[in-house]
Amino acid sequence: MTRTIVTRIRDRAQHTPDTIAMREKDFGIWQEVTWAQYWDTVVTAGHALIALGIEPGDRVAIHSENRREWLYSDMATVAVRAMTVGLYPTNPAPEVAYLLSHSGTKILIAEDQEQVDKALEVLDELPDLEHIVYLEPRGIQRRYDNPKLLFWDDFLALGERHRSEHPGAVEDRMAATKPDDVMTLIYTSGTTGPPKGAMLTVSNVEFCVRELIEEGGFTSPPPSENDIMLSYLPLCHVAERIFTTWFNAASGVQVNFAESIATVQANLAEIQPTILFGVPRIWEKVLASVNIKLASASPLKRLFARFWLKVADGIGDTMVRNGGNHTISTRLRYALGWVFFYRALRDRIGMRKVRYAASGAAPIAPEVLKFFMGIGVPMHEVYGMTENTAIATGNMPGRVKLGTVGEPHSGVELRIDEQTGEILTRHPGVFAGYWRNPDATAKTIDSDGWLHTGDVGEWVDGTHIKIVDRMKDIIITAGGKNISPSEIENALKASEFIKEAIVLGDGRNYLTALIGIELETVGDWAQRNKIPYTTYRDLSEREEVTELVQGIVDQVNRRFAQVETIKKFRMLPKELDHEDGELTATQKVKRAAMAERFSDLVESMYSDEKAGAA
Numbered sequence: 115m116t117r118t119i120v121t122r123i124r125d126r127a128q129h130t131p132d133t134i135a136m137r138e139k140d141f142g143i144w145q146e147v148t149w150a151q152y153w154d155t156v157v158t159a160g161h162a163l164i165a166l167g168i169e170p171g172d173r174v175a176i177h178s179e180n181r182r183e184w185l186y187s188d189m190a191t192v193a194v195r196a197m198t199v200g201l202y203p204t205n206p207a208p209e210v211a212y213l214l215s216h217s218g219t220k221i222l223i224a225e226d227q228e229q230v231d232k233a234l235e236v237l238d239e240l241p242d243l244e245h246i247v248y249l250e251p252r253g254i255q256r257r258y259d260n261p262k263l264l265f266w267d268d269f270l271a272l273g274e275r276h277r278s279e280h281p282g283a284v285e286d287r288m289a290a291t292k293p294d295d296v297m298t299l300i301y302t303s304g305t306t307g308p309p310k311g312a313m314l315t316v317s318n319v320e321f322c323v324r325e326l327i328e329e330g331g332f333t334s335p336p337p338s339e340n341d342i343m344l345s346y347l348p349l350c351h352v353a354e355r356i357f358t359t360w361f362n363a364a365s366g367v368q369v370n371f372a373e374s375i376a377t378v379q380a381n382l383a384e385i386q387p388t389i390l391f392g393v394p395r396i397w398e399k400v401l402a403s404v405n406i407k408l409a410s411a412s413p414l415k416r417l418f419a420r421f422w423l424k425v426a427d428g429i430g431d432t433m434v435r436n437g438g439n440h441t442i443s444t445r446l447r448y449a450l451g452w453v454f455f456y457r458a459l460r461d462r463i464g465m466r467k468v469r470y471a472a473s474g475a476a477p478i479a480p481e482v483l484k485f486f487m488g489i490g491v492p493m494h495e496v497y498g499m500t501e502n503t504a505i506a507t508g509n510m511p512g513r514v515k516l517g518t519v520g521e522p523h524s525g526v527e528l529r530i531d532e533q534t535g536e537i538l539t540r541h542p543g544v545f546a547g548y549w550r551n552p553d554a555t556a557k558t559i560d561s562d563g564w565l566h567t568g569d570v571g572e573w574v575d576g577t578h579i580k581i582v583d584r585m586k587d588i589i590i591t592a593g594g595k596n597i598s599p600s601e602i603e604n605a606l607k608a609s610e611f612i613k614e615a616i617v618l619g620d621g622r623n624y625l626t627a628l629i630g631i632e633l634e635t636v637g638d639w640a641q642r643n644k645i646p647y648t649t650y651r652d653l654s655e656r657e658e659v660t661e662l663v664q665g666i667v668d669q670v671n672r673r674f675a676q677v678e679t680i681k682k683f684r685m686l687p688k689e690l691d692h693e694d695g696e697l698t699a700t701q702k703v704k705r706a707a708m709a710e711r712f713s714d715l716v717e718s719m720y721s722d723e724k725a726g727a728a
Contacts, residue, residue, distance in 0.1 A: 116291045118192060118320070119297075119323075120363075123135075123363045124153055126149040127152065130366070132148050135151075136362070136368065137368070138182050139371070144370075152186075156186055157190075158277060159186050159187060159273055160190040160273070160284035161274070161277040166244070166245055167244070168194055168221065170290075172196045173196065173199050173220060175213070175223065176188060176222075176223045176349075177225060177229045180346060180349050183223065183266065185359055185362075187223045189359075193284050194287045195295055197217075197299050199219055199311070200351075200355075201214075202348050202350055207231075208236070214240050215239055218242045220243065221247065222243060226254075234260065246262050249266045291316060296315050298355070300312045300314060300350065300351075301350070302500060310549070311548060312547075313545055313546040313548070313549055318543050321542040322543055323360055325525050325526075327364050329523075329525065331523045333469070337365040338366060341368065341388045342367070342389070342467075343388075343389050344372055344378070344381055344385050346381070347393065353393075353474055357391050367389065378396070379400065382465070388468060388469050389471075390465065393476055394475075394478035397483075398478075398482055401482055401486075402610035403463070406638050408420070408423075423489075425451055427485075427488055429444045429447055429451075429487075430484040430485065431488075433487050433514075434484055434514075437512055437515070438492070438513070460490060471486065472494045472495070473496070474495065474496040474498065479605055480516045480517045483516055494509040495508075495509055497519030500545070501558060502543050503543035506519075506522065506523070506528065507519045507528070507579050508521070509578075515575070515578040518574050518578035519581055525541050526540075529564075530572065536571075537569045537570070538564040538566055539567060547559065569581055570588065570598075583598035587705065589620045590620060591622060591625075591677070592623045595677050597617075599618075602678060603617050603627075605673060606627070606666065611635055611636050611666065612666060613633075614630030616708050618719075624682075625678065625681060626682045627682075630685075631654050633689065636653060640653060650687075650689055654685040667683055683719070684712075686712070694711075695707050696708060
């Protein structure tokens with residue numbers, strides 16, 4: 115039988131049936147799911163899918179926050195040789211219509227009334243959709259009378275009946291699994307056009323597991339059932355699927371589901387995970403929360419905290435120069451700081467037990483990583499993308515180079531195109547192509563099997579890779595200078611007062627920026643400085659706030675060459691939103707949409723292009 119993520123769950127259920135696989139809160143109480151219970155539910159759900167007519171190669175979509183049923187549905191789909199299609203909880207109805215229609219989804223697992231309503235709103239556009247299985251009955255059972263709707267409990271009851279009538283049907287499907295079976299469609303964020311469905315196969319995922327866990331490409335010692343993780347990023351993203359689903363099945367890591375994205379920091383403090391992955395926004399938000407607490411503390415506590423944070427800054431500097439390793443001096447300083455400050459700080463932010471932390475999915479300011487290294491969180495920036503099953507490079511413990519995304523993993527071929535600077539990868543994790551889009555596939559994977567990532571990179575010391583920027587985001591000024599906006603943007607966003615920074619200037623004489631404030635931290639700053647405000651827009655338009663941001667821009671400008679400095683900026687009048695088309699589901703800024711939506715602000719900065727010509 116072909117080894118898959120599902121066979122790994124079955125094996126764990128057989129060998130350690132009573133060990134806890136996952137936990138989720140119900141009404142404030144943690145509910146535990148053993149490996150035996152996990153496997154039993156997967157089999158029952160698999161029987162239900164078969165009973166509803168799912169055949170090998172069919173698509174089953176999941177539109178829900180992270181929860182147990184996400185994993186049950188995903189693994190049941192893989193068990194019966196169908197494909198899982200994940201939707202972001204924030205996807206509005208038009209995007210739901212596109213994703214379900216393009217994938218040809220046959221069954222949708224929807225979390226609650228909100229997600230069911232989105233599907234029903236566009237049902238006429240979904241000829242392939244036969245059933246909508248909903249998880250939460252509130253607001254649905256008594257109000258809706260659509261024959262396609264089926265409650266989760268009834269879905270499982272159907273599975274139980276089919277299981278008793280056709281014992282072994284799921285296992286038979288599993289036995290027929292082939293390495294090149296597509297097990298999931300993961301849709302790209304769609305920053306420049308409609309999302310594309312990347313097809314990841316059984317062998318792609320098995321390569322990921324071997325490379326990161328069995329070959330030691332992740333951390334040493336490798337993840338095990340002694341490790342604890344918090345699942346909070348959307349499970350339709352390849353990175354969270356790796357940590358929540360694949361690591362869980364392959365190494366026995368215990369998964370704990372966050373109550374919501376809004377409670378992540380509280381859940382971190384409660385769970386105290388040993389392995390933690392976050393996108394840059396998460397690390398920036400934690401750092402901002404530390405600064406807010408510090409600013410509102412009493413003068414004595416503030417003085418005490420600033421002293422130990424200055425010590426941490428020195429520790430971080432030394433560790434950065436030393437590959438992430440301690441020296442005798444930093445160990446002594448940290449040991450003292452642990453007693454007086456760092457233990458309490460790490461406990462409060464939920465990172466007291468973290469033995470491995472990683473940032474990925476987008477660029478992050480080195481200053482943010484250095485802060486966490488300084489307070490004792492073993493921080494590593496990693497790099498990959500959906501199309502290579504998120505396997506490309508990583509900063510390995512003891513060999514960290516800040517500002518880089520690390521070394522290529524052992525099973526990865528990686529080179530940089532001499533003409534374009536584009537990073538190319540080749541390995542068994544390269545995806546099978548884009549669903550129903552052979553032209554895009556041909557542009558992404560060349561005839562020699564090299565995956566064109568679309569990222570511009572450069573070697574550092576011949577061993578580590580630095581990401582310069584996305585090829586499509588490189589700015590070429592009117593003077594012909596090539597500029598990477600992301601480095602400037604990350605430097606600005608390293609400030610706890612700035613949430614969004616979009617650098618502009620393609621074909622222009624100088625660089626400008628659209629800047630969005632961090633409402634929580636700027637709001638706290640305004641209150642402490644007795645600056646009244648009512649709304650986000652009101653606060654962002656305050657003269658004092660503009661001066662605050664100007665100071666940050668001036669500080670950042672001093673770090674860059676003259677041609678790379680921000681000459682003018684404008685404050686965004688609102689927080690960017692996915693539903694307004696300004697952000698992708700992964701919270702990446704849609705640059706073209708921003709330039710169009712805020713064209714009046716952009717043009718106001720270029721009314722006199724003679725100033726600061728590049």
